[in-house]
Amino acid sequence: MLTAFAQAFRTPDLRKKLLFTLGIILLFRLGSQVPTPGVDTQAINTCLEPALDEGGIYGLINLFSGGALLQLAIFALGIMPYITASIIIQLLVVVIPRLETLKKEGQAGTAKLTQYTRYLTIALAILQSTALIAIARQPGRLLQGCDLPLIHEDIGWFGIVTMVSIMTAGTGVIMWMGEMITDKGVGNGMSVLIFTQIAATFPQQLWQIKVVEGWFVFICVCAAGLVLVAAVVFVEQAQRRIPVQYAKRMIGRRMYGGTSTYIPLKVNQAGIIPVIFASSLLYLPALATQISDDKNSGWALWIQKYFTTGDHPLYMASFFILIVFFAFFYVAITFNPKELADNMKKYGGFIPGIRAGRPTEEYLDYVLNRITTAGALYLGVIALIPMVAIGILGSSATQQFPFGGASILIIVGVGLDTVKQIQSQLQQRNYEGFLR
DSSP, X not given: OHHHHHHHHHSHHHHHHHHHHHHHHHHXXXXXXXXXXXXXXXXXXXXXXXXXXXXXXXXXXXXXXXTTTTTTBTTTTTTHHHHHHHHHHHHHHHXXXXXXXXXXXXXXXXXXXXXXXXXXXXXXXXXXXXXXHHHHTSTTTSSTTOOSOXXXXXXXXXXXXXXXXXXXXXXXXXHHHHHHHHHHXXXXXXXXXXXXXHHTTHHHHHHHHHHHHOHHHHHHHHHHHHHHHHHHHHHHHOEEEEEEEEOOEEETTEEEOOOEEEEEEETTTTTTHHHHHHHHHHHHHHHHHHHOSOTTSHHHHHHHHHSSSSOXXXXXXXXXXXXXXXXXXXXXXXXXXXXXXXXXXXXXEEOTTSOTTHHHHHHHHHHXXXXXXXXXXXXXXXXXXXXXXXXXXXXXXXXXXXXXXXXXXXXXXXXXXHHHHHHHHHHHTTOOOSOO
């Protein structure tokens, strides 16, 4: 593997792409540490550590911002507005015929959908930055247990508009960085930025476990993390290959078809989306109690008891059920067996032993449901690992347990995809790849 890295940096064009990607990552991390004008950095530093120890309703968003959210940096919103916009557009493509037509128009339609995603990202960034600043202006709302004002009280309306504009512009810059990495760097730009934000918090989380629990627990957590990463890599690479045979056809004087291929159906067909959906949905009740003026009412106390800490069995069961539901829901709207069966029939393709048309559609739907069941259970188990660790170790430091959940799924998935891209470019130059 080290030899492959050396060969990659010896290749001029590949070295240029790697260095360009690293440069964008450094700028991205720098922007995640620069505070927004008007923020009281001294109050942030005073209140940040207790808030991280207690967890909070912004844990998922803060994870995707690499810690920039709670510091109110210029990149505080991170990549979350773009992710949300992409998911919304992807869901609307299924229900709005006009968007579905654009998707089928090829490159021109895809460019139009990308433009819609950018506009929606900016709109969501304005909305989220306004809400974030409004919450941060109220002591104790953003960083729990902190009574210090996080934003200077004499900032005025002009200062607030400036803060919203800077955070929104930061989201636009992040979009541009992601697209530049995709065009001129290595890997998918947005995925690489998400990977960077999550990986940036790993050393601090691991060291916090060592400080609170000691070396023995620290070593055990690292060993369990390595085993978990290997298991996630194995499942993420697993796929069900459905064989497809294409009949021979005469077009003019040439013979086409007669080839064999397969349809790869991944075990985890939905990716990380079900975990994000389930986490976001379960954060809504806790968010409602935070912004409510009557925090001692019956419903607020019930939510604080069962849906705030994340280590209660009722919360875990709800989280697991939502992940399974969203896994089936997302696969159902993104994978269309009928469309795939019609395309196979159109080009003379068939699955051996299965008739073309409706029987092929039913067979694909049957196989997809069985695979999605395994993938949904896998996602649910991985997502519950940090919560189980909190319950077992029973320490505030384990609130930042780094292995499991969305973090490990994203890191492994993006890492595998990036390594594959570098490996393919090395193999084009007759070099030995990373994976032997």
